[in-house]
Amino acid sequence: MSRFFTTGSDSESESSLSGEELVTKPVGGNYGKQPLLLSEDEEDTKRVVRSAKDKRFEELTNLIRTIRNAMKIRDVTKCLEEFELLGKAYGKAKSIVDKEGVPRFYIRILADLEDYLNELWEDKEGKKKMNKNNAKALSTLRQKIRKYNRDFESHITSYKQNPEQSADEDAEKNEEDSEDEDEDEDGVSAATFLKKKSEAPSGESRKFLKKMDDEDEDSEDSEDDEDWDTGSTSSDSDSEEEEGKQTALASRFLKKAPTTDEDKKAAEKKREDKAKKKHDRKSKRLDEEEEDNEGGEWERVRGGVPLVKEKPKMFAKGTEITHAVVIKKLNEILQARGKKGTDRAAQIELLQLLVQIAAENNLGEGVIVKIKFNIIASLYDYNPNLATYMKPEMWGKCLDCINELMDILFANPNIFVGENILEESENLHNADQPLRVRGCILTLVERMDEEFTKIMQNTDPHSQEYVEHLKDEAQVCAIIERVQRYLEEKGTTEEVCRIYLLRILHTYYKFDYKAHQRQLTPPEGSSKSEQDQAENEGEDSAVLMERLCKYIYAKDRTDRIRTCAILCHIYHHALHSRWYQARDLMLMSHLQDNIQHADPPVQILYNRTMVQLGICAFRQGLTKDAHNALLDIQSSGRAKELLGQGLLLRSLQERNQEQEKVERRRQVPFHLHINLELLECVYLVSAMLLEIPYMAAHESDARRRMISKQFHHQLRVGERQPLLGPPESMREHVVAASKAMKMGDWKTCHSFIINEKMNGKVWDLFPEADKVRTMLVRKIQEESLRTYLFTYSSVYDSISMETLSDMFELDLPTVHSIISKMIINEELMASLDQPTQTVVMHRTEPTAQQNLALQLAEKLGSLVENNERVFDHKQGTYGGYFRDQKDGYRKNEGYMRRGGYRQQQSQTAY
């Protein structure tokens, strides 16, 4: 409903007026055709005409105002939108315009807009800075307005010829109607702005004024002012119609003005009264509005007006604070949640205020719990983007809040919390029945855990900040533990499983130093100090893991939780060197078969577990197992990616932004990382221990396979080096050690594998570094001995075991067992001479030439066989049945013959 209209119709009842307007609008045109009709209802008709016109024009002016605003902030897109609306509105107002002439303000906006656009268009710099949408809109709008303005060319040119004057006029008008304007513009006081913006309304109001005058005059001196009346009406319409003749008209008006000076004064008085009334009414209405829609007001306030002002307005003074009121308020606040333009921070503040109020008024725990749930939820909501993480203060607040919530829940065992409790069935205050609150503490905690991970992911792991954040981990664990205790009492098995998994996820990767210590020093009882005892209190993490995991194995119904639990359990076993338990669990779970169907985070966990398993095997001295476990991860060369410890640069081009974001979210926080260098070193060393003896044993074998491609690659890289300096990196150390081992030089090998540098880089990272080192030395000695025997057995006729034992610093039984094993496995063609403790070589290994000859013989054999097949074809081209039979027969024979032939060959080869 138009404000001008309301102001205009002073004494008439508002309601009837609006109704009248609605009814008469469609026929307005008809009435408009007889403006000079001097009947009783002339007033009415006139007003109706006016109202239709005003309505249209007001629509236009409103649009124009928005356009002007948009122009000011250079929002061309908005301009375009509004311009299109304006065009439509103008089309609607066509009938009136036909009668009244093109409104001046309309021409003005067209002209201004065109100028403005041209200006923008010329401004190359600005255009560059403009965003795409705006630039696009600019070109479209420019074209449109050009086309459109063609229809108004004459008007525009005339306007452009004397824009000054019209502006002056406007200013004049503005002065006249300043009271009105102030109300309308709501404190926008810049003169220029007013001038342009309020041009239309002022024009209208002036017109309106004139009409008022007319009416007055009609009543007062009706007999002689017949022509004046017409004149004024005509001038009225003219003023709109022909902008060019404005001056003339104005002068005419002015000429006549003196005659009606007194009337005018009276009118002015009247107007003032009216304005006052209107003002009052308006303010009243505002008050009403405020009272009516509090909720709406809240929203509006949140739009950016400082909060401080609003706080006291939470509840009107003196309102009795009851449950219903608080809940209503809460719902109001929550409704704004997720809406655009809602200030999330303010919302949190409000909720907290609400809690305070609720607490102050003793509304009971139910309400507080309910609000707290919502506070935490809105804390999580604070960041609209999944990728961004919580600010530290938010995080702190969140932790506190959850803690408080837990306090309440523990203190009041009669509160039931659950996500399956419907809003309707909530019981927040009825103390007789158990309190029921909707909300899920588990979800909150899970979300908290996610947020924690996100924070850790987004913090630079080498900064102090990270350490600070990491300190919160204890708190997170404490919360999880509390929730766990809570849920153990009240939750369903499913919930318990979930919280157990959460607990497991926060436990599995931590090395239990206390338990480790305890293991090393068997309980001596009294000698322990108090402090030690205090430290040793609390469950062994192994026992804890066992308990949690077993529960999950037994109770869980979702596969995912069980899989994760198993993996964590294995990881934990492996971390604490319980190799056999870990391995058995891995094999029994059959995870290796179906892990590829799991989702990526689980796969990452699986990879981590495998790696930990491999490292565990290595510590136990089980090189083969270690190698097998690590093979998959290492052979791909993407260990970093597979373990979720970083993105590969190489594939950055391949994946798009979206994928990268997803992958980034999957990254494991730094404190869970497995040292990649250690991983690689373990892998390479186990590969070395396997590969070097194997290579020595199969020196001349044509079909020698590689055990570890990666290891070979490293060797080749080492060979390609034009200048071999002392090894620097871990890889170079391993390569150098491999070379030494190839020659059976275990001492050099040892010194390359275990030295200051390698200690610092790798070995010291193990929890039991010394144990690992001793194991490693022994392994090196054994494998070097084997390599030595493979490589140089052809040189010896016999060798005493004692010498070997001296050479490799192994005790005699070990040497004996190694050699025996080699003989049994037919790796070494030799026999042991017990009395003299010597190894007697049989010297039956073929030389290189003999080997080649053997291979050649084999190849020739297959060649002959193939050739015979060709021959078969030639003999029996027809008669498929017989041929087949014959073929089978011949094949057999061929095989026999071939065998004989081969034997012959190999005999001659020796």
Place this chain on the structure above:
Amino acid sequence: MASRKEGTGSTATSSSSTAGAAGKGKGKGGSGDSAVKQVQIDGLVVLKIIKHYQEEGQGTEVVQGVLLGLVVEDRLEITNCFPFPQHTEDDADFDEVQYQMEMMRSLRHVNIDHLHVGWYQSTYYGSFVTRALLDSQFSYQHAIEESVVLIYGSLSLKAYRLTPKLMEVCKEKDFSPEALKKANITFEYMFEEVPIVIKNSHLINVLMWELEKKSAVADKHELLSLASSNHLGKNLQLLMDRVDEMSQDIVKYNTYMRNTSKQQQQKHQYQQRRQQENMQRQSRGEPPLPEEDLSKLFKPPQPPARMDSLLIAGQINTYCQNIKEFTAQNLGKLFMAQALQEYNN
């Protein structure tokens, strides 16, 4: 350089023992019908080839060059040569023909024989029987009938040319099994070796004699070295590779044979069915079915080119010859060593 003289018959075999052996070697390959019965090479040419090979041919790299000379009666005299520059992938616009023409023109200016009589190529452990060699020798022989290819590698120098039979086959460009069968060609009759004679001027011969007298005796012991397994191993390795290739080739041929026979069978069945149907139709008094083009219905499979297998066979033959020769010599040495040891004991 220009000291070319018409020497008479004084063949110098001292510089290369195998070359001499080759000279006496089999000339049976049907060289009778060719005009050239002997290749006479100037010492200069031999030295130039050796130098070229030693300087540029490393490992499996192959060096090539052009032989210049004249045909005199039934012998081809090779009096000079020049090398081809090493090919690189980068300068693809290098024009070999123009290079040759200019080279020959320039040599003519200094009064050197400028007639193109063949080309030479180095070899790595005797692996020269390849398609590339066959093709280029064919084009040479096609243009200049008497041209030969000199193969140099590990102190042996041999002259080869394609047999007239092979020339015909190559001209036909049909290497299908049938064509080769018709031509009655086997790997033994692909290349024929032309005996070579190395000829030097008298002055050089005199110098050689003198050098021989002066040279220390110790140098000659190298021939008695027993540590030659490397050479044998290499040869075996290469032989093995070829055998593998041969094997594959045979498998390929085998598949072809099987496919053909299968198709034959199908064709046969089809024909029989057709016949039966026609008989039935006849008995019913209907007109017989129209004849169809069987070759369209059954497209015979593409026969594999047999030339490759021939070449491989030729190559294997060469390797075997090499190994045989080599082992024979080594065995001799071994017996000698044994005898010596027994004598010493």
